[in-house]
Amino acid sequence: MSIKRRDFLKTAAGSSLALAAGIRSGPAEAKEQRLSPEAVGILYDSNLCIGCQACMTACKQANDMPVEPGDQEDIWDRPLDLSATTLNIIKMYDGGETPAFVKRQCLHCLEPACVTACPVSALEKDQRTGVVTYDKKACIGCRYCQIVCPYNVPKFEWDDPFPQIRKCQFCDHLFDQGRYSACCESCPTGASLFGPFRDLKQEAERRLQMEPGRYYEFPVNHIGTGKTQTHKAEPYVREIYGAEELGGTQVLLLSGVDFTKLGLPKVRNKSYVSDVESISSTLYSYMLLPAAVFGGLLYVSKRNGKHE
Ligand code: SF4
Ligand code: SF4
Ligand code: SF4
CATH class of the missing domain: 3.30.70.20 (Alpha-Beta Plaits)
Structure with a gap:
């Protein structure tokens, strides 16, 4: 299966955005209590x-x-x-x-x-x-x-x-x-x-x-x-x-x-924000996101190395 570098970078950027959103939003406890x-x-x-x-x-x-x-x-x-x-x-x-x-x-x-x-x-x-x-x-x-x-x-x-x-x-x-x-x-x-x-x-x-x-x-x-x-x-x-x-x-x-x-x-x-929180925390807890980002980067760097 081939993956274009542009597609990978887009996916990685999207995942990072979701992750960043999750980190900024904090855990999904009752927000009113935390006001x-x-x-x-x-x-x-x-x-x-x-x-x-x-x-x-x-x-x-x-x-x-x-x-x-x-x-x-x-x-x-x-x-x-x-x-x-x-x-x-x-x-x-x-x-x-x-x-x-x-x-x-x-x-x-x-x-x-x-x-x-x-x-x-x-x-x-x-x-x-x-x-x-x-x-x-x-x-x-x-x-x-x-x-x-x-x-x-x-x-x-x-x-x-x-x-x-x-x-x-x-x-x-x-x-x-x-x-x-x-x-x-x-x-x-x-x-x-x-x-x-x-x-x-x-x-x-x-x-x-x-x-x-x-x-x-x-x-x-x-x-x-x-x-x-x-x-x-x-x-x-x-x-x-x-x-x-x-x-x-x-x-x-x-x-x-x-x-x-x-x-x-x-x-x-x-809230929809809490959905993003659960997805990003699941990805993080199983180390799926870092693994995906690392794998993608490895692939891109190997392919570039071959071309050179
Ligand atoms: S405030 Fe709205 S338009 Fe401006 S950068 Fe943020 S999301 Fe984009
Ligand atoms: S100031 Fe605004 S909210 Fe107050 S009575 Fe008039 S229209 Fe209604
Ligand atoms: S009503 Fe819309 S613009 Fe205002 S805080 Fe909620 S999501 Fe943001």
Whole structure:
């Protein structure tokens, strides 16, 4: 059986990538337990959202992004979906029932496929905050992150001569100023709520226990500030989207309408990253990968020696 040198090198490079991904991801234990106590997140509650889009405007201002007009005459920002100039969007579901809103943005996965796929570590999960960050200087524009993101989040600047990948980074450039995600800072109802991830998870669980029709206090803007508003509890779908999906995410969503109707994909609980981990650790434990790489290199060097 003959093997071309180019094919071998491609296979070896692919295996090394998978291996590198496995090493970077660590063992497949519950990722949430391993999150730093300083990990932050966003809880979006569709039942509290009034569709004002203040969060979209604030996001554009905080990230210095232009409006997306609907047509050439139009001066208003009317994006239809996430894009290289819209990192956060409120969409409306109107399926004949009561209209419901949904917020789309990067979910800051606990086991982010984009981080694993990026060959140059331009995307990283911050050890302290858990924010999935992007380094434009490292990016080579391969767009692997776009292909693997299960939520279709990263966007590419197609019309820029020096294109970057764009996605929400929780406005982490504001953290040093004592500020936080602009969408949550600006939300008038508490529908977008920022804070320590563990507190937000508890708050989401508390809301699922609420009795519909009764009035409760709901934290506003940042769960740590103590600022609250009184709202009547509406019925919730008894699920927190993001609690389990593909290993969990640092953006959690609550809704009164089935999440699939809001355009959120139904995905399995086990992350794809953990599949890569198992494959690479199996290969390593049986020394298959090093043996394959060594065998391939030996073959190539012998063949080159013969030619000479
Ligand atoms: S939602 Fe997509 S872009 Fe965001 S962290 Fe998860 S895989 Fe990466
Ligand atoms: S496009 Fe950039 S960020 Fe995305 S995978 Fe490639 S190098 Fe990484
Ligand atoms: S600012 Fe708050 S209430 Fe207004 S659209 Fe955004 S999430 Fe909904």
